[in-house]
Amino acid sequence: MTTTTPPAAVGAQQDDKGSTRASRVRKRLNSRTATVAAIVIAVVWTIPTFGLFISSFRPEAELKTTGWWTAFRDPQFTLQNYQDVLFGQNASSGQLANYFVNSLVITIPSVLFPLAFAALAAYALAWINFRGRDWLYIAIFALQIVPLQMALVPLLSFFSRGVNLGGITLMPAWNLDGAQNFAQVWFAHTCFALPFAVFLLHNFISQLPRDLMEAARVDGATHPKIFRTIVLPLVAPALAAFAIFQFLWVWNDLLVALIFAGGSEVTAPLTVRLAELAGTRGNEWQRLTAGAFVSIVVPLIVFLSLQRYFVRGLLAGSVKG
């Protein structure tokens, strides 16, 4: 790609001198249309969320009969929707407080397990010499392309029926009920997150300076010691990036939860409940808007406060390759 063509360049420069004012005006105009376009996009992107936010504080009667934009003319706000949707008495109101707890219980171990296992694996793949290392890394990397959907049916039967091979039970059925079902969801999320987690953390861990590792080895440090005392502190930003990533993914997930947590109020997370409300009570806007906001608020806080790490992780995973 040649970017400079000398004769044209000279011409352009002269031209620039000749019509400085015109070009300056044109440039300002350009940057003004650019600014306007940017603002338009930003507004279009923000308004739907903003509308939902305003709506969630409006009284039911108002919400169902007038558009949320009328709230500026005639402001009436209430916390009743949140009160109803979180702690309501009847079953149809949402009772989201309960599901909120479920979401938390699902998310915390589902972030910790893949984080630890992937960090261990990534370290081994980057800094321990053994045969077949590259092949294993490529295999794990390639597993990213297996769509979740391919694993669902067999994994579910693995939980409910165990593993039988030629009449011998290799692994009994899990037979979980109630709150124990969380274990299934943790397991599924951990498995599904690993290929990407290993890939992302490997990118960081393999870039640590070789001298540092060798010096530690010469000093007689074993691999577990290097892992704990040198690698973990140095790649903390990457761990944070993945943790945020995984947190958002698990918190926002619907498919895995729907299948492995079941629809019961003991284990189902917020997303499952919300999808249910949207399906059966699609016109109860006071509940849907407040409920949607309850489900959004935690990831939004995490996201906005830790955005920098998140972006860094995103870029490490996608641009550097």
Next chain:
Amino acid sequence: MNFDFADQAPKMMMLLWGLVAFAVVVGGLLFVLDAVPSYFARRREAQVLAAYASGGPSPRRTKPREGFFALFFLMPAVLLLLIGLVVPALRTTLLSFMDGGSQNWVGLDNYRWMFADDAIVRVLLNTLVWVTLVPLAATAIGLIYAVLVDKARMEALAKSLIFMPMAISFVGASIIWRFVYAYRGEDQEQIGLLNQIVVSLGGEPRQWLLDSPLNTLLLIVIMVWIQAGFAMVVLSAAIKSIPADIVEAARLDGVTPWQMFWQITMPSIRPALIVVVVTISIATLKVFDIVRTTTNGNYDTSVIANEMYNQAFRYGQNGQGSALAVFLFLLVVPIVIFQIRNLRQQRREG
């Protein structure tokens, strides 16, 4: 108040168990790896001393075994991947050649069904529309916005606004947009923003989500809304990493912003552009939540991922569901091979 802390106790117990399991597995693994080799080292030392004292031949030196560590570092991840992904994927492939109850072999029947049933062909076509429009639109908007706000005032804030939908669940996003598309009768005041705009322009309110094929396009808007932020962040980083002297040289040559964009910016960010398109394409192929929450796949809006769920988990047709999952896999493979080849090429050039 219908929130009882006593109800939450079993869940908290379970969470506690999960955390204990985590500490035991990870901590235990590291402890064992630390303790066992040093135990053997001490024993060997003792042997050497004993051999020296008794004047016998000193025992053979053993090399520190790397393989031992590699095995234990990798074991949890590899084991989980085998149980959770590799074996299930293979089994799904097998199941796709069996009937609904996974009892009898039926050969290619499920695949034949997929292309013969009009409703399913419709689903496949919808998926095709999704996977062409979403990456194109999301990348284009992300790119335009990244260029527009580059070095503008309050760039960080401007970017956060577009990036924010990334943090919102697909379910939450679907509800946000259902509210935008909400419909009320002609004689009533509209509560959905889109219908309000139509009405104030003199049109008639419409049931946006019921008319095919418009409804599919409106669902696609939701996905674009979510993904454009991702495209914008990656592309913005790529634009910022274009060497300043190239930009400066071009500016001295007097190129217009238009030329600058097509001749400098676009070629420089090509690799990032490919990554973004590929990533969004894959995410789009697997989209499930949006369709389920907005229309539940009715009114001709279903896509492969949603239909797969319906077949396997609602109608008990494991064979047909598995065939759809395998088909999804086949669709993703070429995209990923393309990306791997691209990465390789980049490495060779770089």
